[in-house]
Amino acid sequence: MLRMENVSKTYRHRGHVVKALDGATLHIAGGDFVSVVGPSGSGKSTLLLMLGGMLSPSDGRVLLEAASVYDLSPSERAKMRREKVGFVFQTFNLVPYLSALENVQVPLFLAKMGEKAQQDRATALLERVGLADRLDHKPGELSVGQQQRVALARMLANDPAVILADEPTGNLDPDTSQQIIGFLEEFNAEGKTIVMVTHDPRAAKRAKRTLRLLDGAITCQSAGEQAGWQPDSAVA
Amino acid sequence: MRLRTLVLREIFERRSQLLTSFLAILLGITVIVSIKNISHYSEMAVAREMDSLGANVLVLPKSATLQDYYAADMQGETIPEEYVTTLAMSDLAGLDNISPKLSLPVELGGKTFTLTGILPKSEFQAKAAWQGAGIFSRPIGCGASVGMMGSDDKKTLARKRVIETLEDNEVLVGADVAATLGLKDADKLDVLGKTFSVTAVLPQTGTVDDSRIFAHLHVVQDLSHKGPVINAIEVVGCCQEISKGLVEKINHLLPDAKVVTVAQIAASQINVNRMMANLSLMFLVIIVFVGGASIANYMYANVFERRREIGTLMALGANSGLVLRIFLLKALILGLAGGIGGYVLGTILAVTLGPKLAGVVVLPMPLLALLAVGISVGLALAASYFPARRAARLDPCATFQEV
Numbered sequence: 303m304l305r306m307e308n309v310s311k312t313y314r315h316r317g318h319v320v321k322a323l324d325g326a327t328l329h330i331a332g333g334d335f336v337s338v339v340g341p342s343g344s345g346k347s348t349l350l351l352m353l354g355g356m357l358s359p360s361d362g363r364v365l366l367e368a369a370s371v372y373d374l375s376p377s378e379r380a381k382m383r384r385e386k387v388g389f390v391f392q393t394f395n396l397v398p399y400l401s402a403l404e405n406v407q408v409p410l411f412l413a414k415m416g417e418k419a420q421q422d423r424a425t426a427l428l429e430r431v432g433l434a435d436r437l438d439h440k441p442g443e444l445s446v447g448q449q450q451r452v453a454l455a456r457m458l459a460n461d462p463a464v465i466l467a468d469e470p471t472g473n474l475d476p477d478t479s480q481q482i483i484g485f486l487e488e489f490n491a492e493g494k495t496i497v498m499v500t501h502d503p504r505a506a507k508r509a510k511r512t513l514r515l516l517d518g519a520i521t522c523q524s525a526g527e528q529a530g531w532q533p534d535s536a537v538a
Numbered sequence: 539m540r541l542r543t544l545v546l547r548e549i550f551e552r553r554s555q556l557l558t559s560f561l562a563i564l565l566g567i568t569v570i571v572s573i574k575n576i577s578h579y580s581e582m583a584v585a586r587e588m589d590s591l592g593a594n595v596l597v598l599p600k601s602a603t604l605q606d607y608y609a610a611d612m613q614g615e616t617i618p619e620e621y622v623t624t625l626a627m628s629d630l631a632g633l634d635n636i637s638p639k640l641s642l643p644v645e646l647g648g649k650t651f652t653l654t655g656i657l658p659k660s661e662f663q664a665k666a667a668w669q670g671a672g673i674f675s676r677p678i679g680c681g682a683s684v685g686m687m688g689s690d691d692k693k694t695l696a697r698k699r700v701i702e703t704l705e706d707n708e709v710l711v712g713a714d715v716a717a718t719l720g721l722k723d724a725d726k727l728d729v730l731g732k733t734f735s736v737t738a739v740l741p742q743t744g745t746v747d748d749s750r751i752f753a754h755l756h757v758v759q760d761l762s763h764k765g766p767v768i769n770a771i772e773v774v775g776c777c778q779e780i781s782k783g784l785v786e787k788i789n790h791l792l793p794d795a796k797v798v799t800v801a802q803i804a805a806s807q808i809n810v811n812r813m814m815a816n817l818s819l820m821f822l823v824i825i826v827f828v829g830g831a832s833i834a835n836y837m838y839a840n841v842f843e844r845r846r847e848i849g850t851l852m853a854l855g856a857n858s859g860l861v862l863r864i865f866l867l868k869a870l871i872l873g874l875a876g877g878i879g880g881y882v883l884g885t886i887l888a889v890t891l892g893p894k895l896a897g898v899v900v901l902p903m904p905l906l907a908l909l910a911v912g913i914s915v916g917l918a919l920a921a922s923y924f925p926a927r928r929a930a931r932l933d934p935c936a937t938f939q940e941v
Contacts, residue, residue: 351935354853356852356853356934356935357935376857376858377857377858377859380852380855380856380857381855381857383852383853383854383855384854384855385855389850389853389854391850395846395847395849395850395853397544397847397850398551398847399547399548399550399551399552400539400544400547404539404543404547407539408539408544408851408854409854409855410539411539411540411541411544412851412854412855412856412860413855417539417540420539456854460855
């Protein structure tokens with residue numbers, strides 16, 4: 303499903319070269335649930351951005367299904383994100399002036415779905431995450447847990463094959479975090495491939511396997527709780 | 539959800555931030571519309587004033603003055619009638635009508651009136667006060683007044699008959715002459731020993747013409763025993779050609795005559811118009827710089843503030859073109875609102891203040907709405923293009939907390 307082949311990313315920052323990702327190679331099969339852990343600045347989000355077609359590598363290739371993501375044109379890449387990738391953000395990134403319903407409608411609008419169909423689908427998705435009574439609420443009128451659930455509904459809107467979650471529980475209390483991870487497990491059980499960057503060991507353990515990054519390099523992969531949690535093992 | 543919904547929601551959510559730019563464009567357009575509206579009606583007033591004067595260029599004897607002319611052109615000096623032919627045969631552009639006149643004082647019923655010799659058709663063409671029904675309407679742009687159209691049919695017919703049938707024994711009498719002497723159509727009138735038939739009593743004009751008796755030029759010349767001479771040639775010149783130097787050209791053609799324009803009579807109105815035109819230009823420049831800078835500044839700030847939102851849209855599958863359209867649609871809405879609002883406010887101001895500022899009645903001009911919206915939308919789009927392009931090229935990585 304997702305593949306990185308010897309991918310590196312370097313930035314120039316005030317005259318210094320910073321290596322955000324250093325020769326990363328990995329393969330994530332369809333239906334996998336991978337958590338990515340590591341200290342701040344280790345390159346976790348860079349890896350996620352590259353998998354999502356948002357940040358081109360300095361070296362190497364990123365493939366989604368059989369397509370080399372960065373050999374596509376920008377508009378083809380946008381189409382790929384629209385149809386195959388769903389993002390979940392730590393700060394939810396809901397559009398503040400739109401209601402919950404309208405926020406979920408955004409990806410459907412981008413996919414050029416008719417207005418009535420947009421409303422029906424968005425309503426159904428918000429019902430699924432337990433927000434049927436919050437359709438007309440703006441993000442500022444919702445709790446953080448409810449906002450993240452709106453973001454989950456929005457992510458599901460175009461039924462993506464791949465879910466890329468960047469610290470989805472980072473701003474949430476433990477109970478709400480468990481609820482969100484529960485939703486991700488549910489989506490994974492439906493066949494979606496999930497890559498989740500997290501600092502939370504308990505959330506990481508809920509994935510099928512964990513990648514550990516250090517200074518831009520994948521240092522180890524380990525099986526998660528679902529497969530029986532084990533300490534760090536061999537590097538890919 | 540549609541693009542329009544997305545843009546409108548954002549505008550209303552952050553309307554206070556947009557207010558300064560909106561006010562800048564609204565006020566600029568308001569001022570431009572009101573000035574244009576007032577100056578249009580002021581120019582029309584000048585045109586009407588010129589119409590009321592009839593001729594706007596006079597060919598007089600060298601020693602004559604404008605005061606002589608307005609005192610019924612009875613100065614002693616004369617010019618040869620052949621000047622009329624010289625003018626008529628010339629290739630000067632903008633000579634709408636040429637009307638030679640010879641005036642003599644006559645004593646009738648104990649009062650002094652003016653016997654004026656005219657060459658009928660051309661004389662009537664020159665006199666806007668008698669034009670009526672557009673029979674002799676002048677080309678648009680040369681001061682023709684639409685207000686002259688559609689006057690009473692009966693009068694028009696009467697004038698037409700007079701113009702075409704003014705014979706040697708026929709006269710037209712002014713309203714004051716008719717009132718003083720108790721004349722009406724078909725009455726007989728003895729002037730300088732010759733008996734004339736009153737062909738028509740002319741309507742009141744409020745000018746010296748009310749005290750005139752009009753007869754054929756050649757008959758008056760015979761009665762004056764002065765030969766083929768005239769006192770003045772009234773020329774109806776196209777205003778545009780006058781501004782291009784028609785007076786100088788006539789002067790060059792007739793070096794022994796004095797050629798003057800009567801434009802100075804409307805000079806104060808013309809000065810107001812010139813001031814309006816300059817103000818309008820000045821405000822256009824101000825709105826372009828101040829309004830444009832304000833919009834561009836606001837848009838750049840808006841793009842910066844929304845970079846996370848833009849990145850999110852891109853992560854959700856929006857391409858650069860859509861982001862560009864979001865900001866340009868916002869600029870379009872801002873421009874439309876500023877243009878329409880500015881037109882409405884400017885028109886209200888013009889209608890209210892026009893009579894006080896320029897002394898003319900001002901009516902709304904729907905055509906100015908196009909100008910207002912055109913300037914406003916064009917400016918908003920131009921000022922927003924670069925900020926919108928920056929938004930479209932934003933690095934979507936800003937969406938993520940850690941890079």
